[in-house]
Amino acid sequence: DNKEETLYAKNILLVGTDKSGELSDVIIIARYNPQKNIVSLLSIPRDTKITYGGETYKINSLYKFGVDVLKDKVETITDLYIDNYVVFSTNSFKEVIDILGGVEFNVPQNMKYNDPHQNLKINLKKGLQVLDGEKAEQLVRFRQYRMGDIDRIKVQQDFIKALIKQKFNASIITKAPA
Numbered sequence: 019d020n021k022e023e024t025l026y027a028k029n030i031l032l033v034g035t036d037k038s039g040e041l042s043d044v045i046i047i048a049r050y051n052p053q054k055n056i057v058s059l060l061s062i063p064r065d066t067k068i069t070y071g072g073e074t075y076k077i078n079s080l081y082k083f084g085v086d087v088l089k090d091k092v093e094t095i096t097d098l099y100i101d102n103y104v105v106f107s108t109n110s111f112k113e114v115i116d117i118l119g120g121v122e123f124n125v126p127q128n129m130k131y132n133d134p135h136q137n138l139k140i141n142l143k144k145g146l147q148v149l150d151g152e153k154a155e156q157l158v159r160f161r162q163y164r165m166g167d168i169d170r171i172k173v174q175q176d177f178i179k180a181l182i183k184q185k186f187n188a189s190i191i192t193k194a195p196a
Contacts, residue, residue, distance in 0.1 A: 027051040031089055031103035034111060034158065035081060037136045042081040042088060043159060044106075044174060047098060057182060061171040062092060111158075112151030118185045120148040123177055126169075129160045149177075 027049055034044030045062040064078035068091055077095075080088045089100050106114070115121060129142040140156040149157060158177060163169030 026053050028101040029098050031092060031100045033081065033085060033088065033103060033105045035105060035107050036159075037108055037138065039107065040079075040082040042078045043108075045077065045088070045092065046174070046178070047092065047096065047100065048178075049098075059175045059178060060096065060098075061175060062095070063167045063171065065167060066095070068095065108155055108159075112155050115149070115151040115154045115181075118181075120150045121154060121177065121181050121184055122146065122148050123154075123157065123180050125149075125157065126173060127163075129156065129162070131160060131162055 030048045030050065032044065032046040032048055033042045035041065036043040041064075043064060045064060047060040047062070049058045049060070050056075051058075062077060064076065066077040068075055068077050068080070070080060070083070070087070070091060077088070077091065080091055085103055085105055089103055092098075093100055124146045125142050125144050128144045129140050131140040132138070138156075138159060140160050142153060142156050142160070147153075154177065158174050160173070161167070161170055163173075
C-alpha cells in the first residue's frame, strides 16, 4: 500500500479459540482497505515458536495470558500494527455461520477425525456443499493434511474468502443485531 492507502487500511486480528478457551486455534490478520474494497489475510501458524517472559511457547498458547498479550506478540513478529481484534469461541463461530445461513464451500478432501479432549468430531465429505456452523467448525479445525498447517491455513483462508464473497453485502445489515 502507498502512504495514503495505509492511512485508511485497518488490521484486524481474528482469533478463534479452542473448546478450552485457553488456546487460540486460529490466528489471522485481516487487513481491510476501504479505498480499494480489498481484504487481505495473513495467517499465523498456531505452532509458531515464540519467546514470552523468557520462556518458549507455541504462539497459540499465549491466548491464556490474554488477548492483548497475543496481539502484542503478533505485532512484534509481523511488524504490523493491529487496530482491533475479534475473538470467536467455537460456539460463537458456529452461531455466526448459522445466522448467515451457512457458506457454500468446496471441501478439498474427506475429513474424519475425533478428539475427545476437545469434544471435536470431524466427519466431512469432499465436494461442494453448504456448511452450517457445525460443519464449518469441523472444516476450519481439521489438521490432518498432507502439508500440515500450510494446507490448513489455505483452507481456512479460502473459507473466509467464500464467507466474505457470499455474505458480506447489504443484506447482512438486517442480521447484524443477531
